[in-house]
Amino acid sequence: MSDNTLNNLPDGFKGMSHDMGSDQTAFKGVQWGKTMMWIFLLSDTFIFSCFLISYMKGRASTVVDWPNTSEVFSLHVGDVPVPLLLIAIMTFVLITSSGTMALAVKYGYERNRKMCAWLILATAIGGLTFVGMQAFEWSKLIHEGVRPWENPFGAKQFGSFFFMITGFHGTHVSIGVIFLFIFARKTFRGDFDTGKRGFFTTMKSDYVAIEILGLYWHFVDLVWVFIFAFFYLW
Amino acid sequence: MSDEYNQKNTPLETQSSETTSGSSGSTTDIDYVRPAEVPEQDLYHGHSFITKWVFCQDAKVIGIQYFLTAVFTGIVGLILSWLMRLQLGFPELVPFITAEHYYQFVTMHGMIMVVYFLTALFLGGFGNYLIPLMVGARDMVFPYVNMVSFWMFFIAVCVLMASFFVPGGPTGAGWTLYPPQAILPGSPGSGIGIILMLVSLSLFVIGFTMGGLNYLITILQARTRGMTLMRMPLTIWGIFTATALAMLAFPALLVSCIMMTLDKVLETSFFMPAIIQAGEVLDYGGGSPVLFQHLFWFFGHPEVYIVALPAFGIVSDLISVHARKNIFGYRMMVWAIVGIGALSFFVWAHHMYVSGMNPWFGFFFATTTLIIAVPTALKVYNWIITLFKANIRMNTVMLFCLGFIVTFVNGGITGIFLGNVAVDIPLSDTYFVIAHFHMVMGIAPLMVIMGAVYHWFPLVTGRMLSEKLGKWHFWFTFLGAYSIYFPMHYLGFIGVPRRYFEMYDSPYVTSATGLNEFITVAALIVGISQFIFIYNIITSLRMGKPAGKNPWKANSLEWLTSEVPPVHGNFGEKLPVVHRWPYDFNVPGAKEDYITQTTPPSEVINAEVEKT
Secondary structure, X not given: OOHHHHHOOOOHHHHHHHHHHOEOOOOOOOOHHHHHHHHHHHHHHHHHHHHHHHHHXXXXXXXXXXXXXXXXXXXXXXXXXXXOHHHHHHHHHHHHHHHHHHHHHHHHHOOOHHHHHHHHHXXXXXXXXXXXXXXXXXXXXXXXXXXXXXXOOOOHHHHHHHHHHHHHHHHHHHHHHHHHHHHHHHHHHOHHHHOOEOOOOOOEOOOHHHHHHHHHHHHHHHHHHHHHHHHHHO | OHHHHHHHOHHHHOOOOOOOOOOOOOHHHHOOOOOOOOOOOOOOOOOOHHHHHHOOOOHHHHHHHHHHHHHHHHHHHHXXXXXXXXXXXXXXXXXXXXXXXXXXXXXXXXXXXXXXXXXXXXXXXXXXXXXXXXXXXXXXXXXXXXXXXXXXXXXXXXXXXXXXXXXXXXXXXXXOOOOOHHHOOOOOOOOHHHHHHHHHHHHHHHHHHHXXXXXXXXXXXXXXXXXXXXXXXXXXXXXXXXXXXXXXXXXXXXXXXXXXXXXXXXXXXXXXXXXXXXXXXXXXXXXXXXXXXXXXXHHHHHHHHHHHHHHXXXXXXXXXXXXXOOOOOHHHHHHHHHHHHHHHHHOHHHHOHHHOOOHHHHHHHHHHHXXXXXXXXXXXXXXXXXXXXXXXXXXXXXXXXXXXXXXXXHHHHHHHHHHOHHHHHHHOOEHHHHHHHHHHHHHHHHHHHHHHHHHHHHHHHOEOOOHHHHHHHHXXXXXXXXXXXXXXXXHHHOOOEOOXXXXXXXXXXXXXXXXXXXXXXXXXXXXXXXXXXXXXXXXXXHHOOEOOOOOOOOOOHHHHOOOOOOOOOOOOOOOOOOOOOOOOEOOOOOOOOEOOOOOOHHHHOOOOOOOO
């Protein structure tokens, strides 16, 4: 790829129409994998949007009162119920892991292998902590009698939507954590420097893969912000 | 800013190749095409039988795998339609067809034909085979993911077929799977059958997403040198837009499948209102069945265009090649495809007029629905103007194209009837609707598929299909399909309801019996005549006339491969360089009646080609 040509591209709207009208690529200098991740995330956005809109519709049309979220999600410190305590910690951990991920991408492009690997590992541990706390929250609610099909605090749709949507998001986080651990191992081993071929895909490893995983990870965090707002603050 | 840009960036400015006769400059100058931006694709070459033909990463083989699997499910769907027609034409002739079985046949026929046959065939089959070839790529950008995509689809088909053999049989809820009836014991197959259907659909969506990402990125980021978006064949535009629709519409289907599976398995109440069944109050309550309809049709309406847009694109190319004339209004065609695609997300509730809605809501959706007629009509006019005074070769491919235009116009016009709320409400539950959607998204895309198979068979196998058998096949299919669906419009107008297992002694019987028998006989004949097609394919594989290179004298890149049929890697040592659009037929001043996309301007210096 000749950087010389790519650095001379026009900016702004003119640049966009130039790129769209040109041959070979519509997004100049963007790797295939990165384009794929962006489009996949667009599709995934529609999945989460459908879930959340269904949730709004379900909550708006239920005949039984919705439970008071600040009571249901409160955590007892000693004997004092503190609303949203657990969820605040969870959100903090997840957002922090986004920060470590961004740093990992930076160090990856700087070819600082060690630093990059440690930061990916830190991100993975952050994600794992999040999933762990979510499991704790689920078991707390289940212990109090909330089920997908019933809810002692009010509308039964509360349990259904809560477990379904946080479960779907938790699955996304878990998949991300698995890939983060794999990538941490690959980085420690130096696969991205040597261009070792992938076990399944037989394609060469490249540091851009870390950025692609980073895109996914930031997306999962962003979705959490919406779930947080709609479930815990509404 | 623009001045600076012009100064430092002359090579990029000259990239639009000057293809007109009058362009100045030396020979090397007018043939200039920007150098490659992306390095050569790293391909995995299979060595064993398994990596070459089973778990193959070559998009062409994956395309054929998709095609054959889709055709297999399509034949199952065809047989189911025979069984339904037997019951409707000759009630109680076959004792095996009970009301339960009839509804299971209806459901499975609908779901198979729309999702597992047409969608998989157009995007999985034609998409995989044609995209890399037509845009000048070595393969799809992620061959491994592409391979996994097919096998996910294969598993989805297996799960769907498995539902025929489970206790209670497949679901009989109608292809729209409306809750609450879909998961309550009153419907046939409301136990394991519906769960397998929902699981199968979810697997299909996952598999399709993998394939769809490949199609989109290959078209956006892996075109060959000189291949601008506006030089792509309309086939690629159709498949591209349809895939983009699918990436945004299938999420709604996935979500509705997940929620209904939970309603069934965990007894949540997403879609389930309070229900009393046989005097017993069920545990459900507080859910919204209409929510499912919104989710389903937010997928369901774009799905119509996921099937139709590739058909539009392919038929444009077939008409242009076989009428030896450039497609009229290429850019208009492209924007019509994109416009139809965008509009298709704003019309879904026209499937729900009878569900009950705010009149303003219906008004909005009726308006958007009718607006779609504008770009669609543009396309029809452009096809007709392309044919006008063209040098038409009246071969099988062209016959199928003409058949497509006729059936599509027919189905489109009835669509305008049904788009209006006031007309739709009385017609909605009658055979008029059956006639409408079978014309517009059954027969019309099928005509394109048949034409496309006759067109590209020489490329895939290196042999021609028999023209004689092809023409028999066309006339049986075309006239037969008209005999089936045209009378259904009349049945709809006299009020014969759809979805009914039998009319018994209702007043419809007397006036509709004869027609129903006629339709059934026609359906059986059309079905059997498809075996002419299959016979033609099987015999031509071995005994067909060798096609040689580019038998139709087409311009697009798939005919310009180093070997025919193309091998893995598609184009030999060097990728082709594109200088023009694929529609330069009968150009004044050119030596031959076609100029391929790779012909450099210096070779056709006197031809008055279009500037593309």
